Amino acid sequence: MRASFDLLTGIVRVAADAPAELIASGTDAFYTSPNDARWSGAISRVLYHESVHLWQLMASGFVANVIGDEWRRLEHFERAGEVRPRSDFVRDHLDRGQGPFSAYELFECWARYWDVHTGNPARLVDEETPGDEIVPAGDDAPAYTWRAFDRFMQTGPDARLYAAPYRTMLERSGADSFFVACVFPAIVHAALGTPAPVRFVDAAFTRALAIHERKALLRRSGNINFDWLNNWSSIVGQVVVPARSELGLPAYTSGFDVIQRGALRTHPIYAQYLERAPMLSQRLELLRRSALDAASPARQAEMLAVRDAPARDKWVLFALPGQPDYRAILGHVLPPPRIRFANATIDARRSALARLAGASETYSAELDALEARVARFMRAERAVSLGLPPSAFES
Known part of the structure; x- marks a missing residue:
């Protein structure tokens, strides 16, 4: 199993065992301290990198539109039994052209930028560039x-x-x-x-x-x-x-905007993630009211900037997902709906509001059904690419 973020389902895959604490208590502790010794190097950067892709989707109208076009193809296949070619828009986003x-x-560069910044430098040096230099940072x-x-x-x-x-x-x-x-x-x-x-x-x-x-x-x-x-x-x-x-x-244009009005409004997971948006504002308000850490004038200036920036531009939260307070908020409010480790699967809990309204604890049932739908579409797409009918690989 390779590490990945599946664009059509929102599922993150990590080719390593999940620590017992994440299985028992959920992922909040990870997003608060992704470099903690409790998580192995095989988890820290990979899980964070793939989570950034989910936050990109929610923040980026461009990314959401790419996924929306693919979702239209899946729905057309389910209605008509036909696998349409990818749209020009989807093909073009993979092509450099003259650029x-x-x-x-x-x-991908965006997620790499943030996983490099967020990862523990000593470990990164050891993993990828042995012998390179690091300098103290307080x-x-x-x-x-x-x-x-x-x-x-x-x-x-x-x-x-x-x-x-x-x-x-x-x-x-x-x-x-x-x-x-x-x-x-x-x-x-x-x-x-x-x-x-x-x-x-x-x-x-x-x-x-x-x-x-x-x-x-x-x-x-x-x-x-x-x-x-x-x-x-x-x-x-x-x-x-x-x-x-x-x-x-x-x-x-944000991904939230595109999901709300475009093809993804019928997506069983992404459409439900819209209901989590108000929780971001609540968390930012709690951050704004938090006491300043006055350990040093420099640290105090940083915390003032962290607290005040979202009041001027709420999207700064998504633009700086490596900033520790913003990362913790995003990880709490918008965790991947499902993280599949080598030894366990962790499904995100629904919002408290949804649970109070009678919804199930997690998105597990929707995710199971969605995975089956996407797997069927992928089999049909593979069959057509080989010149076979879409149903060739159906059992």
């Missing part, structure tokens, strides 16, 4: 040098899936690592909320680079968690909004 990377590579786990971070973003077993977008940005900026790392979340998050993410990244990055060369875009504190938030409004105001206008693109 340096595809929309799919951007999708009370937290050691931080990457920029050199190590850049290396992780461009190398690894699946580099062909994720490396090109980040490598392109580094090359265009003359290897200005801080600049690329700082603008990457805002630009790529905005891009995936448009119908033309690759064109948007090109236009926005070009604009950001020109402003940065005049030293008029970014402020630097030495703490990337703070710098993302401290520079967010500047990047959005000077880069994201003008680039969107320049390309004549519509306003940011």
Whole structure:
């Protein structure tokens, strides 16, 4: 079993055994502390990476539309017994065309960026680049040098899936690592909320680079968690909004929007995940009211930024899923509906509101039925690809 996020079902697969604590108590503890020694290296980055893909779907209108087109194909097969070809839209998102990377590579690069940032640096160095350097970072786990971070973003077993977008940005900026790392979340998050993410990244990055060369875009504190938030409004105001206008693109469109009004409104899991959206606001309000950690002025400034940013832009929560407080909120409110480990399956609990209304504890029944539907469609698709009738592999 390979690690994966299944786009049609929302199911995450992890090719490792689940720790007993996750089986017994659920996944909240993981999303709060993904690098805890209780979880093995085989789980920490993989489960987090695949979870980021789910959050991408909920945040990104582009990703939701890709999945929506595939969902239409599945429903057409169930109605008519015919396997239609993939839409041009779905095929195009896999194709680089004349560009340096595809929309799919951007999708994968986003998850790689966050799993590299979030992963324990010492373990990453040991796993992927033995002998590379790390530097202390106060009370937290050691931080990457920029050199190590850049290396992780461009190398690894699946580099062909994720490396090109980040490598392109580094090359265009003359290897200005801080600049690329700082603008990457805002630009790529905005891009995936448009119908033309690759064109948007090109236009926005070009604009950001020109402003940065005049030293008029970014402020630097030495703490990337703070710098993302401290520079967010500047990047959005000077880069994201003008680039969107320049390309004549519509306003940011989220996955929630697309699910609500598009083909996925009939999806047995994603449509139900819409009811979880109000819980995000509740968690953010709790965060806003929380007491400040006054351990140091720098830490206090970071926490103020963490608390206040979502009040100005609620999507910052999804744009910065590696920020520890935001990651914990997303993991609690929007966990994968099902995580299949080598030794166990963990299904997410429904919202308290749904349970109070009489719904079952988890989505297990819907997920079982959905997996069977998708498996049947995949068998039919395989049969047709071999020149056989769609029913050839039915038992």
